[in-house]
Amino acid sequence: MPEKKPRKPRAPGAVRKRRKPAGASVGLIATDLQAAKPPGEVIELHQQIEADGGKVLSIYREPYGGRWLVMAALPIDKVEPTPYQRNLSETHVRKLERVIGKIGRFLDPIIAVRIDKEGAAKYWTPNGHHRLSAMRTLGAKSIIAIVAPEASVAYQILALNTEKAHNLRERALEVVRMYRELAPLGDATEETYQLEFEEAALITLGFCYEARPRFSGGAYHPILKRVDTFLKKPIADAMAIRQERADALLRLD
Template sequence: MQRIGEIKEPLYGYTQEIVMVPIDKLEVIEIQRKPSQYHVRRLSESMRKVGFVAPLIAIRRENHDKLIVIDGQHRLLAAKNMGIEQLPCIIVPDKFANELMEFNIEKSMTLREKCYVALNVYRIILNEKPDIKEDDTEVMDAIEFPYFITLGLAYEEKQRFFGSAYETIMKRLDWFFNMPIKDAYEKRKERAKLLMDLDDLAREAVQKVQEMGINHPFLYKEIISFCNPIGRRRKIEESFDEVMADGDTESESGKSCEGTRKDKRTQVL
């Protein structure tokens, strides 16, 4: 690694080091979302025209022989495709890593991507501080919404999981636990399993409604909304498990989601 120089950050005054780094001494931070191959190809075409003009942003970590890239995943992959052997990097203090992750958002993330990133951040904290309370300010500052973790676990286990259909319910029910994060993680796995079971039931309901001659792109979400036990109530006294058990019963019985729809098709449409 060749040191080029350093600059003083103009707002807070900390030092940013400028270096040239062999490409095999760079790796992407583990909480980054999955890369877009389309974006990589587009950047490769741009590099063919103007070269590599935007330095990567990276951090150093103790006992790690590579720099961790926190901004520039797609540029790094495109540079590898172009056969570039070393890249310019700006090294910033490790403590800014989580805040600087927002630089990686070239487009708005989908719910699945948000959950993927949040789950990886959560697991880093879990591995480093297994006894920290899940509702500790350190965890709450790092995770935008706790339900991202629950949905992330479901997405991870079931690729076709329709997480966005449950977001409205989860946002109102799924809060940070007042328990060690190692125990909270197990509770979230149980909740994710419950959501996946509900997803199976909802897909069965979709199939039965379609057999009645009703079909449109939002049918799944309409069924989840119609079976939602809490509806639009402002005050929810039931626990997460109680509400989900009610939703499970309604989906499985089909009384609300199938029989009612048969008489009131306009509510589906």
């Protein structure tokens, strides 16, 4: 059996090549998502949702594989997380509560499947435990869900639920880019955008990462998070102060 050739190590600082898009496009065009008649199992699911006290908002095929889905408002007391999900993060739930409560909108539907549990209809969500908990705490009566007809989706979705949380550098760069976009738009202060910026420290760190992509932000973040505060100045005026703070950190690094 021939020996495998060792992989050639990537040179330090080399950029990983991006995967090229597939040569041929796949899936459905936008006007096809509701062009066909739903199959019997989807019509039955529609009827079951409304019999359970929910309201079907739309029936359509998802654009990649063409599989049928039902978008519906479900009674929140009939929705549960799947029993095999990771433990609830109270920190994440509290953050969702603050954000949903402040913007006054729920914009991120959960995924759900309908099951019969001890003779009663329930909707299991494999990816919406935190959003469901936040909405319950806020006193919501219903929640928007994308309901799949196949119960097996409750298991398959775990493989798809692999979105990587933003690391510190990614968060800081997003914040500072937003900061620069907002600066010329008026006299709003940093405090006005506390929700969007999350932490004052992320603004300063964003300036640092812009200047030095390999900046050791993780070493300074715990301390900076405690001492850095939002400035009560228009963002355009505060930018110079942020740059001074970033320069001081860069000299230490």
